[in-house]
Each structure stands twice: as C-alpha cells, then as structure tokens.
Amino acid sequence: MVLNLLLVSSIIKSTFGVVTTGLWLIPLMLATITYFRYDRLDPESRPIDQQIFLKEYDFIVVGSGSAGAVVANRLTEIQPWKVLLLEAGPDENEISDVPALAAYLQLSKLDWQYKTEPSDRACLGMKNNRCNWPRGKVLGGSSVLNYMLYVRGNRYDYDHWESLGNPGWGFKDVLHYFKKSEDNRNPYLNKNKYHQTGGLLTVQESPWHTPLVAAFVEAGTEIGYDNRDINGEQQAGFMIAQGTIRRGSRCSTAKAFLRPIRLRPNLHISMNSHVTKVVINPVTKRATGVEFVKNGKLFRINARKEVILSAGAINSPQVLMLSGVGPKSHLESHGIKVIKDLPVGENLQDHVGMGGLTFLVDKPVAIVQDHFNPTSLTYQYVLNERGPMTTLGGVEGLAFVHTKYSNKSIDWPDIQFHMAPASINSDNGAQVKKVLGLKERVYNDVYKPIGNKDSWTIMPLLLRPRSRGWVRLKSKNPFQYPLINANYFDDPLDIKTLVEGAKIALRVADARVFKQFGSRVYRKHLPNCKHLKLLSDEYLECQARTISMTIYHQSGTCKMGPAWDQEAVVDPRLRVYGISGLRVIDASIMPTVSSGNTNAPVIMIAEKGADLIKEDWLTNPEYRNADKS
Numbered sequence: 001m002v003l004n005l006l007l008v009s010s011i012i013k014s015t016f017g018v019v020t021t022g023l024w025l026i027p028l029m030l031a032t033i034t035y036f037r038y039d040r041l042d043p044e045s046r047p048i049d050q051q052i053f054l055k056e057y058d059f060i061v062v063g064s065g066s067a068g069a070v071v072a073n074r075l076t077e078i079q080p081w082k083v084l085l086l087e088a089g090p091d092e093n094e095i096s097d098v099p100a101l102a103a104y105l106q107l108s109k110l111d112w113q114y115k116t117e118p119s120d121r122a123c124l125g126m127k128n129n130r131c132n133w134p135r136g137k138v139l140g141g142s143s144v145l146n147y148m149l150y151v152r153g154n155r156y157d158y159d160h161w162e163s164l165g166n167p168g169w170g171f172k173d174v175l176h177y178f179k180k181s182e183d184n185r186n187p188y189l190n191k192n193k194y195h196q197t198g199g200l201l202t203v204q205e206s207p208w209h210t211p212l213v214a215a216f217v218e219a220g221t222e223i224g225y226d227n228r229d230i231n232g233e234q235q236a237g238f239m240i241a242q243g244t245i246r247r248g249s250r251c252s253t254a255k256a257f258l259r260p261i262r263l264r265p266n267l268h269i270s271m272n273s274h275v276t277k278v279v280i281n282p283v284t285k286r287a288t289g290v291e292f293v294k295n296g297k298l299f300r301i302n303a304r305k306e307v308i309l310s311a312g313a314i315n316s317p318q319v320l321m322l323s324g325v326g327p328k329s330h331l332e333s334h335g336i337k338v339i340k341d342l343p344v345g346e347n348l349q350d351h352v353g354m355g356g357l358t359f360l361v362d363k364p365v366a367i368v369q370d371h372f373n374p375t376s377l378t379y380q381y382v383l384n385e386r387g388p389m390t391t392l393g394g395v396e397g398l399a400f401v402h403t404k405y406s407n408k409s410i411d412w413p414d415i416q417f418h419m420a421p422a423s424i425n426s427d428n429g430a431q432v433k434k435v436l437g438l439k440e441r442v443y444n445d446v447y448k449p450i451g452n453k454d455s456w457t458i459m460p461l462l463l464r465p466r467s468r469g470w471v472r473l474k475s476k477n478p479f480q481y482p483l484i485n486a487n488y489f490d491d492p493l494d495i496k497t498l499v500e501g502a503k504i505a506l507r508v509a510d511a512r513v514f515k516q517f518g519s520r521v522y523r524k525h526l527p528n529c530k531h532l533k534l535l536s537d538e539y540l541e542c543q544a545r546t547i548s549m550t551i552y553h554q555s556g557t558c559k560m561g562p563a564w565d566q567e568a569v570v571d572p573r574l575r576v577y578g579i580s581g582l583r584v585i586d587a588s589i590m591p592t593v594s595s596g597n598t599n600a601p602v603i604m605i606a607e608k609g610a611d612l613i614k615e616d617w618l619t620n621p622e623y624r625n626a627d628k629s
C-alpha cells in the first residue's frame with residue numbers, strides 16, 4: 001500500500017505539475033484504484049516503449065491518437081509489414097481512466113495546451129480573449145482527454161463528402177467502417193443494422209444517471225422530438241448518451257487498438273518521440289522517412305512504403321509545412337524550401353457552443369463536487385464500476401434539433417445539445433473555470449455566487465459552421481506552437497443559428513417535467529452584456545461571444561477533395577497531392593466537419609484509410625512494382 005501511494009503521488013505530480021488543493025478527491029480515489037482495481041481489471045498490459053529502432057520500416061505512422069492507433073493496428077495485421085508508430089507524448093495513466101475526471105487532464109502534461117489567437121468576435125469572456133484548445137499529447141491522443149461521447153454524425157454529412165468528388169465516402173460506404181470497430185453493449189441497439197458487437201472499441205451507456213437526464217429526454221418529447229438512437233435511422237431527437245467506455249472506465253483508442261497487439265513482432269511503438277519533419281526527396285518528390293527527437297536525441301528513420309501523418313488537425317498541417325508542403329509564400333516567409341504548394345492549414349473548422357446557460361434546481365439531483373463523500377464515491381467506482389465517476393466527462397444527454405435556418409424536409413439538424421447535470425459553478429471554481437480560461441471577473445460576478453449549488457446546463461452547439469479558420473507556422477522551429485485562428489462567428493449566420501439553438505434550449509428547460517425539481521433559469525447578467533435585456537436575442541448573442549466554448553472538434557486543415565478542388569490537400573485515397581509515399585489520416589482530412597462529436601468519425605476515417613493502404617499495396621500493380629525498385 002505504501003508503494004501504491006507513492007506511485008499515485010508521483011502520477012499526480014507528473015500529470016499536473018503541482019498538486020492543487022481543489023483536487024481533494026483525486027489522491028484518495030487513485031490510491032483505491034491503484035490498490036484494488038487497476039491491474040486486476042485491466043488484463044491487457046501496457047504497450048512497450050521501443051528504444052532501439054530498425055533503420056527502415058515499411059510504414060511510419062506519426063501520432064497515436066484516435067486515428068493513428070487504429071492505422072497501426074490494421075497495418076500490422078499484414079505480418080510482413082513492419083510498422084513504426086511515433087507518439088510525442090507518454091502512456092495513459094490512472095486519472096485518464098476515470099470518465100468523470102476528463103476535465104482534469106486539461107492543462108496537464110498530457111495536453112498540448114493550445115490557445116487560439118485573440119479575437120474581438122468570440123472568446124470575449126476568456127483571458128486575453130483566447131480560447132483554450134486542449135489536444136491529447138499521450139498514447140491514444142485526444143481519445144484520452146475526450147468526453148467519450150459516441151456520436152457518428154449525420155448520413156448526409158458523408159453523402160455530402162461524396163458529392164464533393166470523394167467516391168467511396170458516402171454514408172452507405174462509411175457505415176461499414178463505423179460498425180467494423182464497434183462493440184456495442186446495449187442489447188436493444190446492437191441487433192439492428194446500424195450497430196454491431198465484437199469490434200475492438202467498446203460502446204455503452206454510463207452505468208449511472210441523474211434524474212435530470214431522464215427529464216431532459218422527456219422534455220424533448222414535449223417540444224416535439226422523439227427519444228431515439230441518434231446514431232441510427234434518424235438523427236433528430238433526444239437520447240441518453242452512449243460513450244466509448246469499458247467496464248466503467250475510459251476506452252481510449254490506445255486501450256482498444258494498441259494494448260491487445262502490444263506483442264505483435266512487426267509493430268514498434270515509440271513514445272515521447274516528437275516528429276520534426278517528414279523527409280521528402282525534392283527531386284523525386286517522394287517521402288522517404290521522418291526525423292524525430294526522443295530523449296534529446298535526433299533520429300532519422302526510413303520508410304520503405306509510406307509515411308502516414310495522424311498527428312491531428314493542428315499538428316498534421318504543422319508537420320507538413322515544416323517539411324516543405326504548404327502555402328508557398330507562407331513557407332517562404334519562414335525560410336522553408338517549398339517542395340509542394342498546397343493550401344495546408346486552411347479550412348479549419350470546429351464546433352463552437354454557447355456555454356454558461358445555467359438552470360438552478362431545488363432538489364439535490366445534480367452533480368456538485370463538494371456534496372460527494374469521497375470515500376463512498378471511490379468505493380462505488382472501484383468495486384462496482386458504478387456511480388457518478390462513470391459519467392461521460394459530465395455530459396449525460398444528447399439531442400439534435402432544427403432551428404428556423406435548417407431545411408426540415410431532410411433529417412439534417414443544425415444544432416446539437418450537450419446536457420450536463422452540472423454547470424460552470426458546480427466545482428466551486430476548482431477546475432472548470434481554469435480549463436475554460438474564464439476571466440476572473442466573469443466567474444466571480446456570475447458563477448461564484450452560486451458555487452456548489454445544484455444546477456444543470458444545456459450547451460447548444462453549431463453543427464455546420466460556415467466560418468473557416470486556419471493554422472499557420474509561427475516559425476520553422478518544430479517545437480514552437482503554430483498560430484491558430486479559430487475565426488468563430490466570421491460568417492454572421494453562424495451566430496444567428498446558435499442564438500436560435502439557445503432559444504430552443506430554453507424551451508426544453510422550461511418543459512413541465514423539470515418543474516418537479518424546481519428548475520429555473522439562473523438570471524444574472526454577464527458583466528459585459530449588462531446593457532442588454534436578459535435572455536433576449538441580443539443578450540444570447542452576447543453570451544455566445546463571451547462564453548464561446550470549443551467542443552474540441554478541430555478538423556479540415558488537410559482537406560480531402562478531387563484534383564480540381566483548389567482547397568484540397570489529399571485525394572479521396574488520402575494521399576497528399578504531388579508527393580508520393582505520404583498520406584494524412586486523421587480529423588484534418590474532413591472536407592466539412594461531421595454533424596456531431598468527431599471521435600467515432602475519426603476512427604471510421606482511420607479504418608477506411610488503412611483499408612485503402614492495404615488495397616493499394618496488396619492489389620495495385622503500380623504500388624507493388626514501386627516496392628521492388
């Protein structure tokens with residue numbers, strides 16, 4: 001036990017840098033988890049961190065996130081193919097296992113801790129008008145930091161991708177790949193044609209719910225929406241969320257796709273390995289390998305067949321640009337030799353939501369940090385895999401609704417709701433305020449007075465933003481962070497749509513079913529919106545611009561498209577235009593962000609991308625001949 005406590009305190013220190021007093025729950029809980037549970041219930045051991053490398057591999061995969069872990073798994077199914085998977089971060093730890101602690105990973109060492117450039121249209125309630133953009137820097141990538149919601153997006157998203165000139169990406173094609181990974185534990189869902197059991201990724205509901213989420217789903221029916229599986233036949237509707245969890249713990253892609261294959265002899269996984277560039281021959285324009293830094297040492301390793309970038313929507317474009325693939329004048333301005341002029345880093349999209357809508361209740365039905373008894377909580381979690389610690393990063397309910405701007409004759413809603421049995425005030429300022437980067441004045445004026453009071457929230461988010469941002473290099477130093485312009489609300493229709501979404505959320509919260517809890521909207525002006533009538537359209541717009549929340553769905557920066565698409569970076573087989581032996585497989589290839597949370601779509605993209613690689617190298621004679629030469 002002493003040993004375990006030591007281990008735990010070192011994990012906390014290494015994850016958080018310092019031990020914060022607000023995290024009172026964690027040490028106790030971790031001690032118990034480590035002692036009772038961790039190894040007993042997690043039979044698949046951790047991947048091995050490779051220290052000695054071959055000079056050459058068939059494939060090098062850069063980044064082990066939602067996409068890279070899947071790609072590495074599927075490629076190493078072909079026994080003769082030797083694969084090197086490079087990950088900038090370390091392995092997962094015990095905190096990342098606990099679903100309800102998702103927000104505690106942000107601003108830790110497992111987070112890249114990006115920030116958007118200051119804006120005068122959005123993120124106005126955040127310090128320096130900059131929104132925090134967490135991204136996983138860990139084996140499993142952002143699937144280790146995420147809120148685990150399992151959402152596939154809308155069938156028309158994929159039919160739209162296909163109609164843009166990307167054959168093979170329509171809904172009927174991609175459904176196969178969503179199902180390929182899936183092990184859905186809900187017996188009511190897993191027998192229909194949209195779901196499957198037996199895949200590597202476990203999908204289930206959290207085993208614990210507040211009464212508020214049942215009310216939320218019922219409120220949906222009061223305003224005319226059915227309770228339905230939003231990943232099934234139709235999307236518009238309300239549902240208790242399903243998540244990527246297994247036995248009450250997070251099921252990251254590292255856990256699902258890497259742990260089971262840790263002993264495959266043709267896979268080397270190297271952690272703490274930061275890729276600084278793809279090596280591309282400027283004459284033949286072929287990618288021949290990568291350079292990376294591990295433990296202060298620079299390695300250069302060759303790839304016989306291909307380099308695959310799965311570094312995510314911020315880092316894949318950064319690595320491409322550092323390697324000479326990107327907008328010509330931009331690269332030249334940083335003194336980078338241009339190998340291929342492509343619009344890398346453009347077309348950045350994210351889902352932006354309106355945070356801070358808060359509903360107070362009179363009954364103790366919400367999650368309030370200080371009301372929980374840590375010992376009983378921990379034992380519930382550790383011994384029974386139940387209790388509030390299993391909530392999906394706090395989000396319990398999901399819904400998809402139409403605003404007046406949406407075409408109601410097709411099932412393609414333009415607003416999603418995240419319903420949580422807690423709000424910004426619920427941890428009394430311990431963590432949520434920090435991860436959002438809220439200005440002290442905003443927190444102190446509005447949320448501090450109701451700290452620790454039972455409350456809940458609906459966050460409306462914009463599913464198909466029209467605004468586009470960008471990622472650009474700050475310098476050619478690979479360790480310097482790129483500049484990120486989220487460009488939220490650049491297109492005026494975006495904020496108008498979000499305001500309409502907020503109005504529907506207010507109707508939901510006003511439904512009869514919530515009266516049993518004495519639920520009512522919290523009426524307190526944001527300090528910079530005081531001149532506006534509370535909850536008027538103008539006020540809601542001001543609120544969206546003040547508490548603009550990323551839903552962490554960054555995508556689009558290496559857009560997939562046909563050869564004639566001026567914005568395309570990769571072709572429909574995910575090959576970088578003009579460079580051979582180089583693909584991008586991650587969230588950055590989405591031409592338009594999917595209408596929903598992006599983890600499942602990225603896993604689908606990786607499943608399909610790995611199949612495209614297999615098809616090319618195993619059946620296309622052009623590839624096989626290239627291999628011999």
Ligand SMILES: Cc1cc2nc3c(=O)[nH]c(=O)nc-3n(C[C@H](O)[C@H](O)[C@H](O)COP(=O)(O)OP(=O)(O)OC[C@H]3O[C@@H](n4cnc5c(N)ncnc54)[C@H](O)[C@@H]3O)c2cc1C
Binds near residue numbers: 089134136145588
């Ligand atoms: C806080 C948070 C909450 C979220 N909640 C949800 C949710 O509930 N449901 C949902 O569906 N989606 C959610 N998402 C979004 C979803 O997790 C992401 O869309 C998805 O994980 C992106 O996958 P990816 O493979 O493109 O990138 P990532 O998973 O980010 O993987 C990229 C990997 O590459 C590594 N890397 C980057 N640069 C380099 C380099 N130079 N060298 C070596 N390695 C490198 C990174 O460290 C990382 O491991 C959330 C995301 C976050 C951050």
Ligand SMILES: *[C@@H]1O[C@H](CO)[C@@H](O)[C@H](O)[C@H]1NC(C)=O
Binds near residue numbers: 409410
């Ligand atoms: C709405 O969608 C239908 C079906 O796709 C389409 O025929 C119609 O033109 C659309 N209407 C508008 C206003 O876009």
